[in-house]
């Protein structure tokens with residue numbers, strides 16, 4: 001019989017859904033999060049010897065998330081709240097070596113009613129979210145943040161020609177096409193010390209990266225998804241020195257012109273206005289862009 005060993009492990013609770021209301025008299029804020037906690041440490045005997053004595057029950061982890069949410073004044077700053085949760089686990093339990101906390105913040109946009117921002121009513125205006133993954137260990141903290149599911153489309157300002165042609169190629173070149181994608185972006189912060197974390201304006205950086213991404217998408221005369229992706233990342237890195245690298249994952253959500261010639265109707269070139277949105281299969285363009293180390 002061959003000998004085996006536990007190569008690696010992480011365990012915890014995921015999909016912990018949590019909402020917090022912050023009341024400033026009649027003016028309310030709502031924060032809705034989905035949290036995941038994964039712990040690494042001295043848990044080997046629970047796998048290899050059926051010894052549960054070191055296991056922190058995942059149910060206790062869930063309770064801890066709600067308790068810390070009640071006590072924290074930083075729940076809205078998901079990077080900081082995630083590091084508070086991570087710090088809690090590594091300082092409370094000496095056998096926990098690393099805590100990986102992932103948080104997704106869901107969108108609740110304040111309603112505009114009779115021309116005024118309403119004090120306690122919100123709407124979901126889009127499925128795009130802000131998320132973060134924070135790894136806390138005794139060596140320090142690493143933080144990555146992201147923007148996910150931001151669906152965008154432009155009706156012109158996008159071409160695709162000059163690509164490799166061989167016996168497998170049927171795609172026509174185009175000077176003008178619809179470009180649509182669901183933007184996933186992830187950015188990494190330079191290594192952060194526990195003391196300096198509160199000084200980083202994570203929410204402002206998120207809003208800025210989102211605006212830079214949208215501005216680049218709208219204004220770039222796109223030669224390809226690849227070229228537009230690189231420009232988005234370059235613009236983000238140029239604006240934010242706190243960030244080391246940015247990764248984008250951009251599905252190319254194709255809109256093909258429908259063949260209406262068969263019905264005696266022109267629908268190509270300048271006459272094209274009827275398209276079939278084809279979500280699958282989709283192209284998928286991914287890249288990580290990093291700063292050149294001086």
Ligand SMILES: O=c1[nH]c(=O)c2[nH]c(=O)[nH]c2[nH]1
Nearest residue numbers: 160171223224225226252283
């Ligand atoms: O911008 C694009 N990049 C590609 O790699 C590609 N491939 C394809 O079929 N269409 C496109 N568009």
